[in-house]
Amino acid sequence: MADASAPASTEVLRLAGVRKSFGVGTPREVEVLHGVDLVLQRGEFCALIGPSGSGKSTMLNLIGLLDRPTAGTLFIEGQDTRTLDDAALTRLRGRNIGFVFQHHHLIGAFTAAENVMMPLLLDRRRPDAAMRRIAEGLLDRVGLLPWKDSRVGNLSGGQQQRVAIARALAMYPPLVLADEPTGNLDTKSADGVFDLLREMNQTSRTTFLIVTHDPRLAQRCDRIIEVVDGRIVADGAVPAPRRIAAS
Ligand SMILES: Nc1ncnc2c1ncn2[C@@H]1O[C@H](COP(=O)(O)OP(=O)(O)O)[C@@H](O)[C@H]1O
Ligand SMILES: [Mg+2]
Numbered sequence: 001m002a003d004a005s006a007p008a009s010t011e012v013l014r015l016a017g018v019r020k021s022f023g024v025g026t027p028r029e030v031e032v033l034h035g036v037d038l039v040l041q042r043g044e045f046c047a048l049i050g051p052s053g054s055g056k057s058t059m060l061n062l063i064g065l066l067d068r069p070t071a072g073t074l075f076i077e078g079q080d081t082r083t084l085d086d087a088a089l090t091r092l093r094g095r096n097i098g099f100v101f102q103h104h105h106l107i108g109a110f111t112a113a114e115n116v117m118m119p120l121l122l123d124r125r126r127p128d129a130a131m132r133r134i135a136e137g138l139l140d141r142v143g144l145l146p147w148k149d150s151r152v153g154n155l156s157g158g159q160q161q162r163v164a165i166a167r168a169l170a171m172y173p174p175l176v177l178a179d180e181p182t183g184n185l186d187t188k189s190a191d192g193v194f195d196l197l198r199e200m201n202q203t204s205r206t207t208f209l210i211v212t213h214d215p216r217l218a219q220r221c222d223r224i225i226e227v228v229d230g231r232i233v234a235d236g237a238v239p240a241p242r243r244i245a246a247s
Contacts, residue, residue, distance in 0.1 A: 108153030
């Protein structure tokens with residue numbers, strides 16, 4: 001029986017007719033996304049693939065509320081973002097979206113625990129003991145508890161990416177966006193980081209949208225969305241046997 005207290009919809013993200021142009025009103029105006037429709041449900045683990053310059057990062061920036069569409073609508077957790085001012089967008093982003101970038105944007109002079117606490121600090125304004133417990137719990141999950149007090153500048157690339165993953169999850173966001181999270185790692189570290197994303201997806205039902213150039217990693221996702229020249233040209237489930245073979 002359905003739980004009456006559960007939200008009726010399990011949609012985490014909806015894009016409808018989303019377009020994005022750069023240089024609007026200048027002679028160099030160019031449209032790079034030409035009407036994107038996309039729905040992600042809670043708990044989906046999706047790869048976003050496509051050639052360089054096809055619009056993947058632009059799409060991620062829109063979904064991450066770092067930029068606004070030129071046209072079309074974007075819903076996060078059922079909330080229409082069109083009507084929101086910048087402060088409301090910042091709040092919605094902080095509470096609902098985690099980011100993992102290829103270049104992790106960690107603060108090298110801060111410790112691993114301090115970096116993971118950062119999103120909590122931005123949301124709650126002042127540090128408290130609960131924040132540190134959350135940060136240490138996440139560092140434990142990514143296998144870095146012994147490094148909690150190390151400056152991230154002293155950690156390896158793979159370790160830094162694990163800190164970035166812990167930080168992305170600090171607010172337990174329903175949606176995590178990852179732009180080539182394994183792009184600058186060796187194969188073994190890349191596999192480890194990818195396994196970790198998958199584990200987070202399975203234990204927390206977090207929805208993931210992961211840009212990757214690596215076809216083998218894409219095959220390990222539940223669903224592959226392919227963008228070419230600013231349009232989604234393919235979107236389908238990865239059959240379980242193929243997913244298992246790639247793992
Ligand atoms: N700020 C910007 N101003 C102008 N053009 C941009 C800007 N950002 C991206 N583009 C262009 O949009 C297209 C898509 O870029 P991008 O989303 O970064 O592609 P991808 O991430 O798939 O490699 C490219 O042609 C790129 O040059
Ligand atoms: Mg890109």
